Amino acid sequence: MTSGSPPGSPPSQGSQRKRGSTKDSVGLYAVQCNVCYKWRMIPTKEEFETLREKFTEDPWFCSRRPDCSCDDPADIEYDSSRIWVIDKPNIPKPPPETERLVIMRRDFTKMDTYYVMPNGKRARCAGDVDKFLEANPEYKNRISVSDFNFAPPKVVEETVSHNSAWKAAKAKKQDKADASSAQK
Numbered sequence: 001m002t003s004g005s006p007p008g009s010p011p012s013q014g015s016q017r018k019r020g021s022t023k024d025s026v027g028l029y030a031v032q033c034n035v036c037y038k039w040r041m042i043p044t045k046e047e048f049e050t051l052r053e054k055f056t057e058d059p060w061f062c063s064r065r066p067d068c069s070c071d072d073p074a075d076i077e078y079d080s081s082r083i084w085v086i087d088k089p090n091i092p093k094p095p096p097e098t099e100r101l102v103i104m105r106r107d108f109t110k111m112d113t114y115y116v117m118p119n120g121k122r123a124r125c126a127g128d129v130d131k132f133l134e135a136n137p138e139y140k141n142r143i144s145v146s147d148f149n150f151a152p153p154k155v156v157e158e159t160v161s162h163n164s165a166w167k168a169a170k171a172k173k174q175d176k177a178d179a180s181s182a183q184k
Contacts, residue, residue, distance in 0.1 A: 025103050029043075040076075111153050115150075
């Protein structure tokens with residue numbers, strides 16, 4: 001695990017999100033101290049997004065929280081009691097009137113990143129943002145395609161219970177890779 005990479009934790013494996021959900025799969029936000037490497041919970045998604053936006057140039061330390069020091073026990077332990085995902089640092093905060101969502105796939109193999117646009121529709125890629133701006137020119141002076149980052153958080157495989165859905169998805173992915181290699 002990269003020191004300081006901010007993670008989030010989706011809900012327990014038993015809870016499935018409906019297709020088209022407008023709710024994040026992330027149930028808890030945490031950041032790792034750049035000194036002691038202990039995990040500290042971040043109370044809100046908004047605060048997490050603010051920290052993540054400038055994480056490389058402004059790493060997080062326990063002492064930034066008034067009631068905390070590196071001598072205190074970790075808020076949360078990195079273990080397999082939940083699925084951990086690691087978000088990339090320096091992803092810009094979502095533009096005003098938009099929301100960045102990350103949704104866990106049913107087989108727990110990866111996450112998908114979307115932005116809910118001001119009209120309530122999802123943008124799945126920069127092309128969708130372009131289409132939105134063409135259809136809604138009043139947002140062109142407030143929103144730019146460069147304000148969006150569709151990089152999904154990485155699912156930490158060893159924290160996923162290797163249930164049958166996970167194994168089936170991994171086998172299917174490997175079969176596709178093998179078939180692709182055999183055709184070359």
